[in-house]
Amino acid sequence: MKEKKASFSGKIGFIMAAAGSAVGVGNLWRFPYLAAKYGGGIFILVYILLAVTFGFSLMIMEIAIGRKTKSSCMSAYKKLNQKFAFLGPLSALVPILILPFYCVIGGWVLKYLFEYILGHGVALTNDAYFTNLITVQNGSLLENPVLWFSIFIIITAIIVMFGVQKGVESVSKVMMPVLIVISVVIAIYSLTIPGAIDGVKYYLIPDFSKFSISTILGACGQMFFSMSLAMGIMITYGSYVNDEDDLEKSVSQIELIDTGVALLAGLMIIPPFVAFNGGNVAGIEAGPGLMFEVLPKVFDFMPFGGIVGLLFFTLVFFATITSSISLLETCQDIIADQFKISRKLAIAIIFIFSCALGTLCCLGYGPLDFIKFFGFAALDFFDVLTNSILMPIVALISCIFVGHVLGLDAISEEVEKNGHKFGRKKLVYIMIKYIAPILLAGILIVELLKNLGIFVL
Numbered sequence: 427m428k429e430k431k432a433s434f435s436g437k438i439g440f441i442m443a444a445a446g447s448a449v450g451v452g453n454l455w456r457f458p459y460l461a462a463k464y465g466g467g468i469f470i471l472v473y474i475l476l477a478v479t480f481g482f483s484l485m486i487m488e489i490a491i492g493r494k495t496k497s498s499c500m501s502a503y504k505k506l507n508q509k510f511a512f513l514g515p516l517s518a519l520v521p522i523l524i525l526p527f528y529c530v531i532g533g534w535v536l537k538y539l540f541e542y543i544l545g546h547g548v549a550l551t552n553d554a555y556f557t558n559l560i561t562v563q564n565g566s567l568l569e570n571p572v573l574w575f576s577i578f579i580i581i582t583a584i585i586v587m588f589g590v591q592k593g594v595e596s597v598s599k600v601m602m603p604v605l606i607v608i609s610v611v612i613a614i615y616s617l618t619i620p621g622a623i624d625g626v627k628y629y630l631i632p633d634f635s636k637f638s639i640s641t642i643l644g645a646c647g648q649m650f651f652s653m654s655l656a657m658g659i660m661i662t663y664g665s666y667v668n669d670e671d672d673l674e675k676s677v678s679q680i681e682l683i684d685t686g687v688a689l690l691a692g693l694m695i696i697p698p699f700v701a702f703n704g705g706n707v708a709g710i711e712a713g714p715g716l717m718f719e720v721l722p723k724v725f726d727f728m729p730f731g732g733i734v735g736l737l738f739f740t741l742v743f744f745a746t747i748t749s750s751i752s753l754l755e756t757c758q759d760i761i762a763d764q765f766k767i768s769r770k771l772a773i774a775i776i777f778i779f780s781c782a783l784g785t786l787c788c789l790g791y792g793p794l795d796f797i798k799f800f801g802f803a804a805l806d807f808f809d810v811l812t813n814s815i816l817m818p819i820v821a822l823i824s825c826i827f828v829g830h831v832l833g834l835d836a837i838s839e840e841v842e843k844n845g846h847k848f849g850r851k852k853l854v855y856i857m858i859k860y861i862a863p864i865l866l867a868g869i870l871i872v873e874l875l876k877n878l879g880i881f882v883l
């Protein structure tokens with residue numbers, strides 16, 4: 427049973443849905459940490475420069491492929507060139523493997539949000555709280571991460587069940603503006619904390635001594651993840667975009683929101699962290715440690731910390747749920763496209779698969795910690811496999827395919843449809859043909875060496 431291809435109701439719906447996908451935990455916890463590590467302003471500068479060149483080019487390429495082929499990534503590449511059909515299943519694997527563990531992280535966020543709603547923010551400042559949660563130390567149901575993961579994935583599935591316009595789009599249209607307002611409010615409030623100014627300086631003033639090739643590769647990897655590239659999402663969303671819409675303008679606006687929220691996240695987190703930490707930035711950690719262990723303490727130290735914590739975790743929840751709906755929407759598009767089944771059945775299949783893999787990830791630090799994949803706990807393994815290996819490979823091959831086999835004119839024809847001018851056409855051509863493949867090969871090599879333990883950046 428093949429249903430009629432869904433579409434967004436208009437430009438705003440598309441921009442909000444795509445920005446909803448792009449803005450996620452990457453903006454909120456990874457960006458501030460990387461900026462602190464790689465020299466503040468200099469990292470920000472490099473990031474913005476890469477976002478408007480490299481990121482812009484990859485995003486417009488994927489969206490144009492989606493709109494041109496009106497298909498999921500699974501058959502889009504096949505339609506463009508039989509020899510590159512293998513890129514379909516390769517890119518389809520990425521969202522299918524990310525969705526389960528992303529919902530596990532979403533579950534942790536939901537649990538923290540729940541505690542702040544109950545006014546229990548102080549309990550979260552306990553050093554062992556997070557470790558106890560993820561290792562399932564407490565027998566009570568409310569302390570079990572599988573419960574929170576299940577609620578999170580069920581909310582995601584219900585939204586996606588409603589369809590592209592009534593589900594994905596309408597939720598994003600409400601959550602994204604609220605998310606932006608909350609970001610601005612917390613960022614402004616953070617700046618008023620005594621001692622915050624040292625953190626602002628640390629964040630914004632470039633420290634050139636920390637600039638190296640790692641700054642560029644770090645910024646590159648971050649941008650790639652943050653803009654939801656190379657995971658089939660932008661191809662699926664592109665296939666829902668109306669032919670009349672101006673793709674170039676939309677991509678610029680999506681980027682503006684994504685980068686804007688990342689910059690605000692740095693202002694929300696670094697100044698109060700520095701004030702809390704006696705004027706220095708040492709100890710601002712990567713990954714979950716920052717969000718789930720350090721931030722509750724920082725909030726507790728701030729006046730009205732319970733409210734800031736509540737607002738912050740509402741913001742993180744909105745950011746993660748709009749990203750997870752983009753993942754589930756893409757997965758269902760892939761499965762429905764491949765097996766020619768209905769949307770509902772495709773959602774059910776992905777839901778069951780994700781529940782199984784997600785539960786494994788949930789319990790992989792606790793009761794199931796004897797199950798290791800190449801020495802990694804389940805969640806870490808799927809994270810490394812998708813982000814560090816599959817995504818750069820998919821992006822690299824697709825740039826080579828579009829730049830050197832298909833030809834970029836296919837992309838510009840799509841962008842220029844209905845008389846739109848493709849202002850940054852030359853830039854996109856140079857990026858996709860020459861610069862992106864070099865940067866992507868660099869990311870891939872560094873990530874491989876890092877994960878094999880040969881080299882640490």
Ligand code: PHE
Pocket residue numbers: 447448449450451452453524528651652653654749750752753
């Ligand atoms: N772009 C999201 C972020 O910045 C990450 C993401 C991953 C989104 C997977 C969707 C799917 O956090």
